Amino acid sequence: MSYSPEVNEPVLEKKKSEKVRKFNKAKLVPYLFITPAVLMVVSFLFYPIGMVFYYSFQNYDISAPYYNSFAGFDNFVNIFTSDKLFFPSLLNSLKWVVTEVGLQLVFGLILALLLNQTFKFRGIIRAVAFIPWAISGVLASVIWSLMYNEHMGVLNDILMRLGIIDSPQAFLASTSTAFGAVVIAELWRGIPFFAITLLAGLQSIPQELYEAARVDGASRWKSFLFVTLPQLKNTIILTTLLRVVWEFNNVDLIFNLTGGGPAHSTTTLTMYIAELAVHGSNFGYGSALTVISFGILLVFAALYLKLSRYEKE
Numbered sequence: 001m002s003y004s005p006e007v008n009e010p011v012l013e014k015k016k017s018e019k020v021r022k023f024n025k026a027k028l029v030p031y032l033f034i035t036p037a038v039l040m041v042v043s044f045l046f047y048p049i050g051m052v053f054y055y056s057f058q059n060y061d062i063s064a065p066y067y068n069s070f071a072g073f074d075n076f077v078n079i080f081t082s083d084k085l086f087f088p089s090l091l092n093s094l095k096w097v098v099t100e101v102g103l104q105l106v107f108g109l110i111l112a113l114l115l116n117q118t119f120k121f122r123g124i125i126r127a128v129a130f131i132p133w134a135i136s137g138v139l140a141s142v143i144w145s146l147m148y149n150e151h152m153g154v155l156n157d158i159l160m161r162l163g164i165i166d167s168p169q170a171f172l173a174s175t176s177t178a179f180g181a182v183v184i185a186e187l188w189r190g191i192p193f194f195a196i197t198l199l200a201g202l203q204s205i206p207q208e209l210y211e212a213a214r215v216d217g218a219s220r221w222k223s224f225l226f227v228t229l230p231q232l233k234n235t236i237i238l239t240t241l242l243r244v245v246w247e248f249n250n251v252d253l254i255f256n257l258t259g260g261g262p263a264h265s266t267t268t269l270t271m272y273i274a275e276l277a278v279h280g281s282n283f284g285y286g287s288a289l290t291v292i293s294f295g296i297l298l299v300f301a302a303l304y305l306k307l308s309r310y311e312k313e
Helices: 005-055 074-081 086-115 122-129 137-148 154-161 178-203 207-215 220-231 233-248 252-257 269-279 283-308
Strands: none
Touching: 005 283, 074 283, 086 122, 086 178, 086 233, 086 269, 122 178, 137 154, 137 178, 137 252, 178 233, 178 252, 207 220, 220 233, 233 283, 252 269, 269 283
16 A cells, blocks of 8 residues: 555644644643632732832821822832831831740750650650640640739749749739730730741651760760751751741730830830831831831841852752
């Protein structure tokens, strides 16, 4: 039977086009699956961020809509030149973040090292240690406000029984103790986060490294310095970065315990934004403050990852 190109070529072209169509459909299927997720991210993340940037250049106060207009850079100029609470609240935020993240990292690492040991009922004790992380900020603030209560708080009772104080103290109402009281409450809630992540990192370290260190005559302290910490480097960098962002934006615990007082001693930048936007209804000025805080976190994250030399595993 002889080959007839006039007859077979259209058939071959038809089969080829069908294969191309099937291939194109197969390539489109993954995009169809991720489309709902992309739409959700755009709707609930990028759109609100875009609106915050938009309102930062507006005079937008829902309590006085007749004054709403385009402001240009006036909001930003007023923040840096005439706002008396911006720099104190920013300083409080920096003090809050450094204190919280530093102490949470240290105590979280100690707790992770303890929970990494082999002992009886280890699983139950691990679960109990991580309970504070599972409690919401509002519930945690209620618990600690009752403990700090001047008249019926358990903390005052314990300190008076130990002879440390002579009379009940209003820890959350004094400018000398309010900041420290809120720090302790957030420490209780935040330490388990570092403990969980660092414990996972500790369990991934090969035991051969510790055996080699012992063979070389390294003590436990040197094994910790030259084996444990280098192996936990990436975990510490990522968890610290995440916690810095979360603590910088923390508002629920501070709001429920002190409301930013007394005398603005616990007013962080995020608390100040909440007061202006939520309570004061000045969304334009609050959006400008939010843009500034966003820029601060963005610059910090870029510099932190650059200077810490984070490496992808």
